[in-house]
Amino acid sequence: MKMSVTKFDRLARVFHWVSAVVILWATFSGLFLAAVKVEREWQVLISGFNVSLTTVFIPIFFGRVVHALRKKKPSYQGSLNALQAKCAHCVHVSMYLLIMLIIVSGVLMMRHEFQVFGIVNIAPLLKDVWLCELFSQIHHYASYILAVLIIVHISAVVWHHYTGKPILKRML
Numbered sequence: 142m143k144m145s146v147t148k149f150d151r152l153a154r155v156f157h158w159v160s161a162v163v164i165l166w167a168t169f170s171g172l173f174l175a176a177v178k179v180e181r182e183w184q185v186l187i188s189g190f191n192v193s194l195t196t197v198f199i200p201i202f203f204g205r206v207v208h209a210l211r212k213k214k215p216s217y218q219g220s221l222n223a224l225q226a227k228c229a230h231c232v233h234v235s236m237y238l239l240i241m242l243i244i245v246s247g248v249l250m251m252r253h254e255f256q257v258f259g260i261v262n263i264a265p266l267l268k269d270v271w272l273c274e275l276f277s278q279i280h281h282y283a284s285y286i287l288a289v290l291i292i293v294h295i296s297a298v299v300w301h302h303y304t305g306k307p308i309l310k311r312m313l
């Protein structure tokens with residue numbers, strides 16, 4: 142007999158996949174730019190695009206957090222044991238907190254005025270160079286930790302999928 146799956150509601154699923162695309166891109170393209178020497182024009186283009194994209198993402202992420210806090214998560218119906226459910230919960234909460242930290246530090250590390258897709262100009266919030274540098278370091282290390290958690294998260298979903306636990310279907 143086929144096991145029926147309780148899914149996240151439609152809005153939660155849309156929020157998840159929009160966030161997944163933005164965060165996967167921003168994290169791995171950002172880490173790539175920091176690790177590999179690319180031509181100056183590409184560096185400027187990608188990093189300008191990333192700053193615009195992640196700024197537009199801020200209200201979307203805020204909406205996602207509010208929605209996650211208001212709605213109860215669908216039950217695992219025995220597909221995960223209590224320990225696995227606790228681990229999944231810890232990883233999810235850590236990802237939410239890290240994304241918040243990365244967004245806040247990203248905005249606060251900006252030393253100069255920046256543009257959002259050439260439409261809106263945003264002035265720097267902090268003047269102190271030392272503080273901006275501190276937030277830049279926080280942004281850097283928090284995005285490393287997030288990258289590790291994303292890999293753990295995706296590996297867990299794939300592992301559950303191939304061991305017959307339909308966790309992925311909860312988000313489809």
Ligand code: HEM
Nearest residue numbers: 164167168171172175188192195196243244247248281284
């Ligand atoms: C979802 C949110 C975000 C993610 C996942 C993210 C991720 C990253 C990553 C991985 C890096 C490279 C870190 C390094 O190795 O130094 C980076 C750099 C940077 N981020 Fe973010 N970021 C986010 C939001 C923001 C926001 C909101 C801003 C500012 C408005 C911002 C501004 C920057 C800047 C200026 C850099 C320096 C390098 C560059 O210009 O590309 N980020 N970000």
Ligand code: HEM
Nearest residue numbers: 161164165209214229233236237291295298308309311312
């Ligand atoms: C291909 C990539 C991804 C896949 C296949 C995937 C899959 C899933 C699945 C199946 C769930 C439900 C898990 C459960 O019910 O326990 C989930 C939840 C979650 N995912 Fe992903 N995910 C992906 C990428 C990401 C990324 C990049 C992030 C952001 C860092 C992310 C953040 C989350 C969070 C925070 C939850 C918990 C949702 C909640 O309970 O409010 N996911 N994901």
